[in-house]
Amino acid sequence: MSPAPIVDARAIHKHFGHLHVLRGVDLQVAEKELVFLIGPSGSGKSTLLRCLNRLEEPSAGSVTVDGIDMLDPRTDINKARQRIGMVFQSFNLYPHMTALGNVALALRKVQGLPRADAEAKAQAALERVHLADRADHYPAQLSGGQQQRVAIARAIALEPRVMLFDEPTSALDPELVGGVLAVMRELREDGMTMVVVSHEMGFARAAADRVVFMADGLIVETGPPGEIFANPQHERTRAFISQIERH
Amino acid sequence: MDVFLETFLNWRIVQEAWPILWQGFQATLLLSALVVPLGLAGGVMIALLSTATTPWVRWPLRVWVDTFRALPPLVLLVFIFAGLPFIGLDVGAWGAVAIGFFLNTGAYYGEILRAGIESVPRGQIEAARSTGLTRGQAMAYIVLPQAVRNVLPDLISNTLEVVKLTSIASVVALPELLFQARQAQSVTYNATPIMAAAVAYFVLLWPVVRLLSRLENRQLAGRR
Numbered sequence: 129m130s131p132a133p134i135v136d137a138r139a140i141h142k143h144f145g146h147l148h149v150l151r152g153v154d155l156q157v158a159e160k161e162l163v164f165l166i167g168p169s170g171s172g173k174s175t176l177l178r179c180l181n182r183l184e185e186p187s188a189g190s191v192t193v194d195g196i197d198m199l200d201p202r203t204d205i206n207k208a209r210q211r212i213g214m215v216f217q218s219f220n221l222y223p224h225m226t227a228l229g230n231v232a233l234a235l236r237k238v239q240g241l242p243r244a245d246a247e248a249k250a251q252a253a254l255e256r257v258h259l260a261d262r263a264d265h266y267p268a269q270l271s272g273g274q275q276q277r278v279a280i281a282r283a284i285a286l287e288p289r290v291m292l293f294d295e296p297t298s299a300l301d302p303e304l305v306g307g308v309l310a311v312m313r314e315l316r317e318d319g320m321t322m323v324v325v326s327h328e329m330g331f332a333r334a335a336a337d338r339v340v341f342m343a344d345g346l347i348v349e350t351g352p353p354g355e356i357f358a359n360p361q362h363e364r365t366r367a368f369i370s371q372i373e374r375h
Numbered sequence: 376m377d378v379f380l381e382t383f384l385n386w387r388i389v390q391e392a393w394p395i396l397w398q399g400f401q402a403t404l405l406l407s408a409l410v411v412p413l414g415l416a417g418g419v420m421i422a423l424l425s426t427a428t429t430p431w432v433r434w435p436l437r438v439w440v441d442t443f444r445a446l447p448p449l450v451l452l453v454f455i456f457a458g459l460p461f462i463g464l465d466v467g468a469w470g471a472v473a474i475g476f477f478l479n480t481g482a483y484y485g486e487i488l489r490a491g492i493e494s495v496p497r498g499q500i501e502a503a504r505s506t507g508l509t510r511g512q513a514m515a516y517i518v519l520p521q522a523v524r525n526v527l528p529d530l531i532s533n534t535l536e537v538v539k540l541t542s543i544a545s546v547v548a549l550p551e552l553l554f555q556a557r558q559a560q561s562v563t564y565n566a567t568p569i570m571a572a573a574v575a576y577f578v579l580l581w582p583v584v585r586l587l588s589r590l591e592n593r594q595l596a597g598r599r
Contacts, residue, residue, distance in 0.1 A: 181505055183501055183504065183505060206504075206507045206508070206509055207507065209504065209505055209506065209507045210506070210507040212505070213505075213506075214502075214505040216498055216501070216502060218496075218498055220496075220498040220499055220501065220502035221502075222499065222502075222503075222517055222521075223521065224520050224521055224524065233503075233506070233508075233516060234503075234506035234507055234508060237508060237512055237516065238506060238507040238508055238512075239507075279502075282502075282506065283505075283506070286506060286507070
């Protein structure tokens with residue numbers, strides 16, 4: 129990681145009431161890097177991800193994304209968030225809008241594009257996730273996998289510098305996972321910087337530059353997927369990996 | 376039997392009372408067109424305020440909503456009409472009705488819309504905010520449209536009640552349908568105008584009732 133990292137989170141703490149979910153976490157992500165966050169549930173990986181675009185307010189620490197101090201009260205958070213796409217476990221598509229409407233909304237209302245331009249851009253984004261022919265479908269008329277790909281289109285339409293994925297395939301039937309992973313792989317090949325919380329170990333092996341293992345609100349170890357999976361250094365990591373592999 | 380027809384379903388009386396009744400019907404329409412939007416506006420305000428997290432907003436709002444839901448609307452109306460002049464505010468019959476319905480109906484619409492807003496999953500707001508929409512934009516484009524759709528039958532049902540409730544404006548001598556019908560009754564010594572008013576209310580509200588039950592059926596079907 130020679131140049132300045134595009135995502136730079138330092139000493140992140142997060143308390144929920146008396147629960148101490150993140151206990152001093154550092155995460156740097158280089159441009160075009162794909163980082164996988166893994167760990168048992170409750171380890172804080174999703175919370176860490178959500179701190180990066182400030183959907184969750186860290187209790188302490190600093191977050192810089194693409195040179196912008198995300199926690200500075202003077203930062204225009206809505207402007208900053210356009211550079212950080214996010215994809216959620218439960219898709220969170222707007223059910224009262226078509227696929228095209230879902231993708232075009234922020235283009236129109238946040239970036240202020242005229243309707244025709246926004247829709248042209250939205251259509252191009254749907255093309256990138258291979259759903260151009262589903263533009264006028266409502267979310268309820270799409271499969272889970274298609275919904276998630278529309279959600280990816282909604283995020284990439286804003287041309288973000290970083291994409292955050294929060295368990296993007298966990299809510300999908302197994303046969304629909306492949307389509308979503310294929311789109312993610314294409315994004316990666318186009319040079320997108322990605323931080324992915326997921327247990328798709330096959331995908332991590334094939335596509336991740338680095339795997340970060342978290343437990344109890346701390347980063348236990350980090351390394352290339354080959355090393356983490358084949359030769360974990362810590363007992364916690366070893367136990368977790370062997371449990372995952374068994375499934 | 377003849378006496379019954381003579382007293383309750385007397386066509387001659389209907390014709391005689393028609394101008395008065397027609398005025399009343401128009402006033403009821405106008406009144407509804409005034410108080411329903413007023414109540415909805417009050418309701419949206421209450422529902423939006425209820426999403427605030429600070430207790431400095433939530434508590435006074437709770438007291439406000441509870442007060443105006445618990446107070447009988449008739450009492451509220453008389454209080455505004457007859458009470459306000461004592462503090463130098465004579466708002467007249469229409470003004471009193473407007474204020475009274477804004478307070479009472481707004482509280483009911485507010486509770487319905489609040490339930491609607493709460494029925495929209497948090498993830499919807501998070502998705503909207505993650506693309507750079509402001510809190511207000513997320514509310515306007517994502518939450519409210521879904522909230523309204525989720526509670527549409529309740530909103531329509533409440534609107535039916537509100538239109539029927541406009542008849543209480545008769546106590547402050549506002550010449551709406553029921554008031555006019557009773558005027559006609561006392562002039563003609565005949566109950567037919569009251570029956571005519573009932574028919575008029577039915578004609579006005581029945582299409583809405585049909586619409587409501589269609590919506591309810593559709594929602595039930597959608598829930599499967």
